[in-house]
Amino acid sequence: xxxxxxxxxxxxxxxxxxxxxxxxxxxxxxxxxxxxxxxxxxxxxxxxxxxxxxxxxxxxxxxxxxxxxxxxxxxxxxxxx
Numbered sequence: 001x002x003x004x005x006x007x008x009x010x011x012x013x014x015x016x017x018x019x020x021x022x023x024x025x026x027x028x029x030x031x032x033x034x035x036x037x038x039x040x041x042x043x044x045x046x047x048x049x050x051x052x053x054x055x056x057x058x059x060x061x062x063x064x065x066x067x068x069x070x071x072x073x074x075x076x077x078x079x080x081x
Contacts, residue, residue, distance in 0.1 A: 003050040004043050010057065011039070014065040022073060026080025033076045041079060 001009075011018065018036040025031070042053065053071075057064060 003047075003054060006054060007039065007043060010064075010068070014068060016065065016068065022076045024073070024077045024080045026077075028081055031076075031080040033079060035072055038072045038075050038079065041075065 016035065018034070018039060020035045022033050022035060022038070023030060024033065042050075045053075056071075057068070
């Protein structure tokens with residue numbers, strides 16, 4: 001299964017609302033970034049990073065939705081301008 005298909009399945013199985021808007025502070029001001037945009041960025045990351053992301057969720061324990069949302073919020077902070 002490709003990374004993108006795996007990620008789409010993971011998002012669906014964990015009921016992630018891709019329309020949710022995250023508010024993060026960037027160097028210039030407050031940013032409003034949709035989760036869908038963060039997911040696009042994750043999907044366009046290099047293969048070695050995709051492999052690391054997938055492995056993190058395959059081997060992790062606990063509330064995968066919470067872990068994923070923490071990761072998405074972290075990525076949104078990196079994307080903020």
